[in-house]
Amino acid sequence: MEEIAARVGQNLAELRQNFSSGRTRGLEWRKTQLRAILKLVAENEDEIFEALNRDLGKHPVEAYRDEIGVVKKSAEYSLCHIEKWMAPKKGQLPLLFFPAKAEVLPEPLGVVLIFASWNFPISLALDPLIGAISAGNTVLVKPSELAPACTSFLACKIPLYLDNKAIKVVEGGSDVAEKLLELKWDKIFFTGSARVGRIIMSAAAKHLTPVTLELGGKCPIILDSLSGSDLKVAVKRISGGKWGACAGQACIGIDYVIVQRKFAPVLVELLKKCIKTLYGEEVENLKNICRIVNKNHFGRICNLLEDPSVAASIVYGGSFDKQNLFIEPTILLDPPLDAEIMTEEIFGPLLPIITLDEVEESIEFINARPKPLAIYVFTKNKTFKEKLLQETSSGSVIFNDTMIQFICDGLPFGGVGESGFGRYHGKYSFDTFSHEKAVLHRSFFLELEPRHPPWNGFKLEFIRLAYNFDYIGLLQLLLGLRRRYTSRTVH
């Protein structure tokens, strides 16, 4: 333990020293690091595919779409916009302050700690890293020990490509995390569960360290009545979104579906067809789908089906391959709402379908539960869209698709309530790792005497008019054309 403490302490000291030296502040340094990240992923694509396959059984196409492609896009977007982001923003000043200039200047926070999660171990480490670098910070990345091949890859390659005086990787489990959390960081960025989010935030509180918590929740899909090709597209997007992204082990992954009771049978049939086409029919012959990350989570997910009334609601799937940690895409119809499968985030390939009399009831259903990271709604009904937007709260809302907000750099990505706080992606990443410093420049010329004591009625009236931006009144006062203020108090 002491050895770990010493090691992390030394890392932090080095990062602090290198931040103070100013090496990470310049535009050139930041761009160099961003280009280095692009080079890292381009030159090691096969190794990344290999590592993701080992850790999660992730297919290279899924791996490219959700990890390499995301990192490449983020780095390129940052390179394109960083100079603009770094520029000070002019602040509007009332005439009264003339002559003066106001601006808001972004500056790095200092030393950033990033905790990456295991489900998208490459992109959830490198994407926040891109943000922290763009903002000019030094960074320590702690990848998740639950994805050991990816962690080793990052620990090995990052020092080869990036400035290892300013960007470091630390491997290890909760023992290392604990030691890291005892230290003072200028910002902590965490992706993971709400339970660990609380631990991180409590530790950060001791040092007044600001945090961004990217958590999760039960992200629902509301499927309104659709028909024909629209319905087919919807079902395909639901299937792709649920099982095609790390087998449901995703924070914005679809947790459950709400549909009007009379449409449930059609939905189930279409889903079954889709699953068979996209992923195969037997659990031993599943393809294009990740496995469960480890025995612990495998056991957790299987347990969700232990409850007999839950098991009875399975309408498709339900088989496991314990040896290889695969769980078949499973559909359940109306499991009991108080069962764990409906109270805990599933984070796996089980898809409960909840039926309601009317689709509008879904709003109340969702509001009775903690705010999720995303709400997905498939509908063409404009009124329902408006109502849902106004009456529910979630990290984000997506109409007629799933998961895709993740690659949209123009949209902030983050939660609210139990799903977290803070956000990133695109410019939001830059902002999240920056401090916006207000700067006011004044000259010595033109002193506003009424600011200063000793106080009198004239000065008070002057200030009263000034706050109202009543320039005419001020002029009148200065020319002696205005009645003086008399005190309203006893004194």
Add this chain to the structure above:
Amino acid sequence: MALDTAAVVAELRETFASGKTKSYEWRVSQFKAIVKLTDEHEKDIIEALRSDLNKPEHEAFVHEISGVKSSAKLAMKELRRWMTPEKAKTSLTTFPSSAEIVSEPLGVILVISTWNYPFLLSFEAVIGAIAAGNTVVLKPSEIAPAMSSLFSKLLGEYMDSSAVKVVEGAVPETTALLEQKWDKIIYTGSCKVGRIVAAAAAKHLTPVILELGGKCPVIVDTNINLKVAARRLISGKWGCNSGQTCVSPDYIITTKEFAPKLVDALARELEKFYGKEPLKSPDLSRIVNSSHFNRLTQLMDDKKVSGKIVHGGQRDKSNLKIAPTILLDVPADSLIMNEEIFGPLLPIITVDKVDEGFNVIKAREKPLAAYLFTNDKMLKEEFIGSVSAGGLSINETTLHCTILTLPFGGVGESGMGSYHGKYSFDAFSHKKPVLQRSFAGETAARYPPYTPEKLRFLKAFLAGDILGIFRALFGW
């Protein structure tokens, strides 16, 4: 009757769930109520501030009453614009789609306010919370008791008490409030209590704004208009609640050579402002209570610095007044240089060259504000580039806080989050992205079965490489 904080929160949650506070009309009605209560009870407010702090009427008016009315009026003027969803850019990767960012209220906000600008700092936060459509609990500081009771009375009378509540009390009541789950907490006060608030919030994953303090330094260069600089320094220090202000200049750094001139200029202007007997001046606030009075006298009487007083030092214990006091060349390890002074004592540290001042500042925690008086362009640039603080002012003190288009907040030990003007609206909102897709524009490459062709397509697609997309589509 014991305070039932759970019941208070439950009522506010119910009000929030009813949707009442989301309407534009409701929010504006509350701003109007704030302006009305400020106008109709100006006398009572000034009285309460005189009672709690001996705050001169002019300071009360300039800093507090006018500040609140400005904020409320700005919110009324801008609210429609603030509430309008912001269009967001989409890219080829989600084509065809449209996106916007909708501001929605967080829910129930807890405002824990402080004693030095009790009227301003309470309402500034409440206005922000209401602007964003939330319900609010205001917990005023018990150290300003007259203002605390006045809040209970006035908010109860003028504002919608099903959505805006005041909970008075001290540590036990605040602790009880902090055990509840809030959707956001804003706390103004000390670093020590800031940590307690952050830890309590962590249990519920509640985001926080912490407006704390720190030792706000002033670097004074030599080639300046000394008279104007001295007057601005005095206003920012003693003209702001006798130095009991989070952004007041805490200490000055100047050259050994210039220090005597600066002390003389300050002494001269101080006499013009407060007369030969400052303890008798009606224009100087008193120290808030005997606990802080004792803390400050201890800082002055500390053996390491008591011989360094070059101006002032007089005190009046019965009236809790301390005269504007300047100390010259205090040691870096003295108590006065290692905690936030928050009072009318102004140490001056001297250096050989003025830019050594930067190291003095960087050796300490990041403050809420930092100030520089100079005409030297390069010095200004170096100051802005290398000094990290909540906010900076050049050739001025404290004024940047009154500009509602600038964010007001700290960094590091001086706090996190910011507010004022639109920043308040944003601070108390959740900015919800909404992405609308059509059923058209289906990309087969998203789905299994995965093939090398799909991979090539995706590589080009995600990179926005139009030519590459064509090539992938046509198998070139």
